[in-house]
Amino acid sequence: MTIRHHVSDELLLAYAAGTLEEGWRLAVATHLALCPDCRKRLSLMEDAGGQLLEEIVPEPAMATSFERLRQRVLEKSAPVRPASAAARPAAPARAAAPVLPEPLRSYxxxxxxxxxxxxxxxxxxxxxxxxxxxxxxVRLLRIPAGKPVPEHGHGGRELTLVLSGSFHDGETLFARGDLEEADASVQHQPVATPGEDCICLAVTDAPLKFRSWLVRLVQPVLGI
Amino acid sequence: MVIRHAVASVSACMTIAVPILAPACPDIPIPKPRRDCAAGLQVKIKRARMSETARELTKDEARALLEAVGRDRDMAAFEALFRHYGPRIKAYMARLARDGSVAEELMQETMIAVWNKAAQFEPGRGNVSTWIFTIARNLRIDAYRKTRRPDFDPNDPAFVPDDSPPADAAVEERQEAERLRNAMAVLPEEQLELLRLSFFNDCSHSSIAERLNLPLGTVKSRIRLAFAKLRTALEDGQ
Known part of the structure; x- marks a missing residue:
């Protein structure tokens, strides 16, 4: 699987810094589950975070701080556990890997x-x-094969992560694992590739503004 | 009533009580432009001093200490880690907590997690400062945000593992850490400042742009520039 459309540096940095709100974070984390390249970029950012922590101007701990800490860890010291994730229950054997990776599947x-x-x-x-x-x-969308998502602009940012099937936005193809980042300036019209329904995760920070007055009229009813 | 009960039991479960919440975006000191040579020199001296304090503990020493904590529950090693990282974690927490005792408590919670998870640290796969930073960061998110913190799970059958052949991890790791440190030391101050604000203050990039009176596009392009440089520095060394 080759992922062509990745998380931007700004978005990945917000994830690494822990400042991303839950909805965006869900989309980025699910992309990361599918994309070793972006996980490598994430490690670099976390290394930078660690390096900045080394260089931060230290704030003296309270005088009794370590004594208190010592008491606390001795009181409820957890047994030493091995480094591996052996404690986790093994994933049930299945014919094929799930279509929805974690953390999305649990959501x-x-x-x-x-x-x-x-x-x-x-x-x-x-x-x-x-x-x-x-x-x-945040929602999961299933667009029928060969059909468009109604053309829309955005009140804000939109993230679309393809999980199954694919869509074209203009000339650009988005397939499993690809993440499309759009902002308020973008008018676009994704069309599901013929042959297979397209399932994607869509996150927006404001209700979509559909162009057609008819769609706008039913938008509150449909909750989109 | 039911909801109130649920909320009460959730907060009872939380090990960290955060009595005073700082606003989502605390005041950020706006850095003055440092264009003249004298100011630039001062920055260099300041940085040199900072890396002197960092040199109290080399990366290898930190690694050895953490391994001793994980393997032998070595209290002296734990204390040495605390002396170095405790005040740094507290400073990191203090960026959001106005009350010093809250920062102190979050720092203690982080160090307790370091003690409990030390055996899970894989020396070949990361350096100690990164590992501690991510623990502190996750604790800080959980303390300040009342939402779940979705994360990928390497043990999930749908997880796509990295299939590139692993290099000599330990050696590679050490060289990369060194190269990253050097590359960060020569990043322009304006880019470094943005990284600090992004990592330490819980601010969106648009609020950083507002505070620094910069267009959002400039903030984004500086972030991209900074990481492009860091990535190049790591790739050049390979």
Whole structure:
């Protein structure tokens, strides 16, 4: 699998710094699960974070700090555990790897075959995903093969991560693992590639602004 | 009522109580432009001093100490790590906590996690400062954000592992750490400042842009420039 569209430096830095809100973080973390290249870039950023921590102007700890710390670790000292993840239950053997990687799979409560899709009309479906950050809207979208997502601009940023099938946005192809980052200036029209429905994770920070007044009219009803 | 109960039990479960929350984006000191030579020199001297304090503990020493904690529950090694990292973690926490006792508590929680997880540190696969930074960062996120913290899981069957052949990890790691440190030492101050703000202050890049009175595009391009340089520095050494 070759991923062509990666997380931008700004977004990855926010992830590395821990400043990304839950909704965006879910999309970036799921891309990272599929993309060794971006995980390598992430390690570099975390190394930079570690180096900055070395160089930060230290803040003296309280005089009794270490004594207190010593008491606390001795009190509830955990048994030494081996370095590997051997303690984890082994993943159940399955014929094929799941379509939805973690952390997304846990967020939607299972892999694609178990999902309960809600119709958006015209053969498109979605599943809203609950997050607690209060600033993002997250959902799984299923666009029927060969069909467009209605043309839309954005009130803000939009992240679209392809999980299955693919779509074209203009000349550009987005397939499994590819992440499309769009901002308020972008008018685009993704079209699912014929032959297979396209399942993607979409995160926005504001309701989409559809161009057609008719779509705008039903937008509140559909919750998109 | 039910909801209130749930909230109460959730907060009871939390090991860290954060009585005073700093606003999402605390005041950031706006750096003055340092264009003249004298100011540039001062920055260099300051940096040299900072790396002197960092040299109290070399990367190899830190690694050996952490391994001793993990393997032997060595309290003296733990104390040496605390003397070096405790005040640095506290300074990191203090960027968000206005109350010094909150920063102190979060620092203690981080050091407790270091003690408990020391055996899981794989010397070949990372350096100690990165490892401690990520522990502190995750604790800070959990203390200040009341949301889940979604992360990828290397043991997930859908996880795509890195199939490039592993180099001599330990040696490679050491050289990379050295190259990264050197590359960061020569980053322009304006780029370094942006990295510090991004890592230490819980600010979005658009709020950083506002505070520094810079266009958002400039903030983004400086970030890209900084990491392009760091990546080049690492690749050149290979």
């Amino acid at each position: 939607v409560g299972g892999d694609v075959e178990t999902l309960k899709w809600k119709s958006l009309g015209r053969g498109a479906y979605h599943i809203p995903i609950r997050t607690d950050d209060g600033t993002t809207m």
